[in-house]
Amino acid sequence: MPSIQLHIENGVAQVTLNRPETFNSFNREMALLLQNTLDECDTNQEVRAIILTGNGKAFCAGQDLNEVTSPELNPGFRKILEEHYNPIIERIRTIEKPIVGAVNGVAAGAGANIALACDIVVAVENASFIQAFSKIGLIPDSAGTFFLPRLIGFQKASALMMLGDKVSAEEAERLGMLYKVYSADTFIEETNKLALKLAQMPTKALGLTKRLLNQSMVNTLEEQLSVESDLQIEAAESEDYAEGVNAFIQKRKPIFKGK
Structure with a gap:
């Protein structure tokens, strides 16, 4: 079975991390395949929303430590970051289609930060998030130090990263790390319903909104107002x-085509 599965239906692409025997931890093959799959979702005009989830009990346990401790397989940390994780994060943030991070279980290390980079994050009630890096003498990567402080504040992010505390799905929702928590019985149904709703919305406007949110991370107020003006004209x-x-004038439900 491929380490990344792709299923497209009704405008929604479900991208599934598929190494359940390793809790969907990343090796080089899976990281590169995920990049290619995200590229395919980006260019496929039929795809108007993306779900990123995991197969089995975990969303993603981060890096496969068997790979980095193997003299034959270890690509080295610079290659892992610059060729594996950094390009994945860049794709998640630059694909101008909504990406739902559907956390179906534990999300640890790079796995947690990949989830947090998605546009909308939902989780099953028994999921958890762990900044596990400090437990093995590493620093947070995969843009964790960029997104987590912006989501929950500097002080809380600092503590979670240094202490490596496990955060339950319920606590993650309370902190603002994710959008919603669903029960185990409804998680798949509710996630699909959310993605389908996004796929039926004005994809162009959602993509421009995503671009604006990205730029708001670094822009001044004046710069952001200027970009808003430019992109509102484009949306119009x-x-x-x-x-x-x-549809508003005719008092009917709009039928958006994503153009």
């Missing part, structure tokens, strides 16, 4: 904007 030229206005 879309077919979906025309459809949305016509």
Whole structure:
């Protein structure tokens, strides 16, 4: 079985990390395949929303330590970061389609930070998040030091990263790390319902919103207002904007095509 599975239906691409025997930990083959799969979702016009999830009991346990401790297989940390994780994070943030991180179990190390980089994060009630790096003498990577302080504040992020505390799904929702927690019985159904809703929305506007959120991380207020003006003009030229206005005037539900 491939280490990454892709299923496309009704405008939603489900991308599944598929190394359940290692709790979906990353080796080089899986990291590169995930990048290729995300590229495919980006260029496929039929795809208007993406679910990123894991197979089995875990979402992702981070790096496969068997690979980095093997003299034959170890690619080295620079290659792992610059060719594996950094490109994955960059794709998640630059694909102008909504990406739902569906955390189906433990998300540890790079696995936790990949989830947090997604646009909307949901979790099953028994999921957990662990900044596990300090437990083996490493520092947080995969943009964890960028996103986590912005999500929950500097002080809490610092403690979680230094102490390596496990955070339950319920606590993660309370802290603002994720959008919603679902019961084990409804997790798959609710996640699919959320992604389908996103796939039926104005994809162009959602993509531009994502671009604005990315730029808000570094822009001044004046710069952000200027970019908002430019991108609002771009959004107003879309077919979906025309459809949305016509549907509002005609008192009907809009049918967006993502253009």
